[in-house]
Amino acid sequence: MSYDTVRGVDPALADALEGERDRQEHTLAMIASENHASEAVLEAQSSELTNKYAEGYPGERYYAGCEYADDVEELAIERAEELWGAEHVNVQPHSGTQANMGVYLAMLDPGDKILSLELEHGGHLSHGHPANFTGKTYEVEQYEIDAETGYIDYEALDSLADEFDPDIIVSGYSAYPREVDFQRVQETAESVDAYHLADIAHITGLVAAGVHESPVGVADFVTGSTHKTIRAGRGGIIMCDEEYADDIDAAVFPGAQGGPLMHNIAGKAVGFKEALQPEFEQYAQQVVDNAKALGQRLQNHGFSLVSEGTDTHLVLVDLRDSHPDTSGTVAEEALEEVGIVLNKNTVPGETRSPFNPSGIRAGTPALTTRGFDEEACEQVADIIYEVVDNPDDEDVKAEASAKVDELCEEFSLYEGDGSITDYE
Numbered sequence: 001m002s003y004d005t006v007r008g009v010d011p012a013l014a015d016a017l018e019g020e021r022d023r024q025e026h027t028l029a030m031i032a033s034e035n036h037a038s039e040a041v042l043e044a045q046s047s048e049l050t051n052k053y054a055e056g057y058p059g060e061r062y063y064a065g066c067e068y069a070d071d072v073e074e075l076a077i078e079r080a081e082e083l084w085g086a087e088h089v090n091v092q093p094h095s096g097t098q099a100n101m102g103v104y105l106a107m108l109d110p111g112d113k114i115l116s117l118e119l120e121h122g123g124h125l126s127h128g129h130p131a132n133f134t135g136k137t138y139e140v141e142q143y144e145i146d147a148e149t150g151y152i153d154y155e156a157l158d159s160l161a162d163e164f165d166p167d168i169i170v171s172g173y174s175a176y177p178r179e180v181d182f183q184r185v186q187e188t189a190e191s192v193d194a195y196h197l198a199d200i201a202h203i204t205g206l207v208a209a210g211v212h213e214s215p216v217g218v219a220d221f222v223t224g225s226t227h228k229t230i231r232a233g234r235g236g237i238i239m240c241d242e243e244y245a246d247d248i249d250a251a252v253f254p255g256a257q258g259g260p261l262m263h264n265i266a267g268k269a270v271g272f273k274e275a276l277q278p279e280f281e282q283y284a285q286q287v288v289d290n291a292k293a294l295g296q297r298l299q300n301h302g303f304s305l306v307s308e309g310t311d312t313h314l315v316l317v318d319l320r321d322s323h324p325d326t327s328g329t330v331a332e333e334a335l336e337e338v339g340i341v342l343n344k345n346t347v348p349g350e351t352r353s354p355f356n357p358s359g360i361r362a363g364t365p366a367l368t369t370r371g372f373d374e375e376a377c378e379q380v381a382d383i384i385y386e387v388v389d390n391p392d393d394e395d396v397k398a399e400a401s402a403k404v405d406e407l408c409e410e411f412s413l414y415e416g417d418g419s420i421t422d423y424e
């Protein structure tokens, strides 16, 4: 995509846009929630639909001129229903957080009770953190990951649910490397007569491709982001059975949002079409295979992984055993210097602070989009080891940076004309 027109109007902005494209091309995006959208998704998201107001839903809009907006939203809905097998889908949430807000608004009253995983154990702000609207509006109790095993302790969750008597239990996480047993959480929710919200933001693509158990048809509500492992346009989505459809739709609009971002919904539609192709299943499986290879190689270098491995797209490294004097922040900054962009992360049983935690989280969705295989991910693990082991050694970092450059060139993201490389 060229920014020549922007440059003609606003050179400073064009510099920033081109700078970001170059940054993505010349670094390895390993933030587990990020991916590289296809050229079709980018094009749809920058379409004239950005100009259109379309409050309401297809066939029931408040404004005139919505015939193409209707087509776009219907395509996104049909494809989402096919991808995830949901009875009802709302594709209007502006983000995963907005999707969660839609469910809470539809099903809870202020003061009702949410039971969810602690943010520091891999949960999410929108699951009840005190700084978020959820923590301010609802009564929140939180469960934890077993610090010894790194797994969810479903029996502890049962006990907490009995004690707290929640109105809704939230499963689905931001930094949990293992398969979630949604059926098990559903049984807990039913035992205390609570709703179950499964937030699959991180694993929407893995679930769509069948490489992770699906909560659709199990949990009462399933929310997700549409730009992470599913690699479609940016935003959120809610899925539920038909019995909740009207409540959910009314909670999203007019409850929580105004006009839908129709250009993003167009990006969702085309990305969902891409995800319906057989190649997407191979992509999703490769994401997981790559994360396993990355994790295994890190373990061979002496790193401890939370839960000792992964079933998903991410690994969570606990630096305390292998590098007790190196915080996640130091590791993140040293790795960013050499072109590996991942994030510091708290770990179960955290002994530092959330702003200077003991772990790093690394994901493979974006690398896999670039064409990385297991061997290339092992090379990345080797570079991570060298840098985290020597975060202040400029010679080591220069060598690591050169290796990252070679990988970026071998697995190039953009063609010379700026269009995204087609891998499939």
Ligand code: DSN
Binding pocket: 031, 032, 033, 096, 124, 174
């Ligand atoms: N910011 C996302 C993540 O990195 O997990 C979640 O919203």
